[in-house]
Amino acid sequence: MTDTPGLEVDRVVKRFGGLQVFHDVSFSLRPGEVLGVIGPNGAGKTTLINVLCGRFPPSAGSVSLDGKSITGLPTHRLARMGLVRSFQQTNTFKSASVRENLSRALRFSGAPMRVVERVDALLRQFDLHPRLDEPSDKLPYGLQKMLGLLLAYATGPKVLLLDEPAAGLERRERTLIDAFVAAARADHGCSVLIVEHDMDLIRRLCPRILVLDAGHLIAEGPPAEVLARRDVIEAYMGLSDEDEAA
Amino acid sequence: MTSFVTATLIGVSLGAQYALLALGFTLIFGILGVVNFAHGGFYVLGGYAAYWFVSAAGLPYPLAVVLATLVTGILGYLFELLLIERLVDDHLATLMLTLGLYLMLSTGILITFGPESPLFEFPLNGTLRAGPFYFPIANLVVLAVCLLAILGVYALIFRTDLGRALRALADDRQVAAAQGLRPRLLFPLAFALACGLAGMTGALVTPILSLAPHVGDPVLATSFLIVILGGLGSIGGATVAAFLVGLVEAYSSVYLGGSKGALALFVLVLIILVVRPSGLFGRIAREA
16 A cells, blocks of 8 residues: 555535535545545435546546546446446346456456456456356346456456445355455455445455545545544434433 | 248248338337338338439449448438437437328338339349249348348348447447446437348349239338337347238138238237237346
8 A cells, every 4th residue: 555545526416406425525546555435325425436537527526546537437447447437236248158357357347367367366266157058137146246356356346346246245255355355356456435335345455444424524534534523323223302402 | 831931931021121211110129119111111211212223323222222321321320310319219209200200101102113113123123943842032132142242241240249249239328327338329320220131122022923012011011010029129029920921811812812911910910919928038028
């Protein structure tokens, strides 16, 4: 990890018409760092990923990668610059086999041979290897999610944006996310931003977390410290009658 | 037996023509999610372009077919780039745009060339005799060219990086873009390919059938029917359905006669869609 910020987000705002999804969000993600983003439903976490990956342009503010402005660039250009996302749902090429899915990701991104070899190792680790010729939409849900992560891995990312990677996975499958993040950091040296509701996973993987609530960044710091904060607990749990009366 | 063999040849020949048309139609739907109502217009334009290159420019027919394919392909490319591109996710807008383009194409042709069918004949006449069977040479040549073109399309889609990229876009545009594919670069190429195929079919087939400003109407209807029968967006389904429709049309017209023949086709389509609502090779539902 270096002190040079890889991804810098500066006072980013996103509005859809009169609806402001988030406001003045600023943070940085250093190369090799794993950063968690948590918050209650509707806080704007997935929209943040959509803005960072270029699906939606920000309404205001700026985003830069390795010191170069990437504000408003489309998804495909950001992907080619190494900023790659995974999806909350199982987003694979559904009609294609596991092999074809990975072949597309490797070819489109022009991945070097070492990535191909690592993908092969990860396929075995995630129990996908025996299913290489099955259509991806016939895989069990957990394997579809892992395949979706592998597609992002295969592009050789500098920055990985993971949108609820553990959602819908069984508890025993969630440890695979740890292995995936470790592999991505070890092999690509990439930084990882994880939006997640699973606090155990966040505590395990993220030395630093951000908390979004109703579009505002309300806390930032180590998980143990942030998750003990009263305003963070209130954001998740709401105020008690006594608190509101006070 | 003679009539069966003749009907089979006609059916396969019709099927190959339909397959070329339907492949373009299904490519556009599969990749862009657009139902191209101008498809029949590009077929007519291909016919008239080839006719113009032969009759006015004095070019040989094979070169005229190549040029007609290029003209329709380039026009399709520009149409997608300048108009469809901006509204690609608005299904109603693209429907109206393509319908409007079809009306403009057919009306433009009507104004330029008049309502009468021009004299546009296939350069090769005569029949090939094999025992008791007679095969028109023009049909055999068109069949051979159509089959080669179908193989070419399959090679492009399933054996090249461009085809792999187009299939990826058809599968999931968001996932493809997240891996670095540029949809807005590939959409016009897909549209150009589809319109070029329609134009080439028009240039090949209209000298044998007929050339008139309105001949795109049944072409659009048949392409639509084939693509639904094969499964929207399915390349293999469109090909199989095209040959099925060609053969059913040929057999029913030989053994049942004109109007009963048309009825037989629609009854078959109805039965297949009742049994398989998403078509022969269609997926259950296409995500938007």
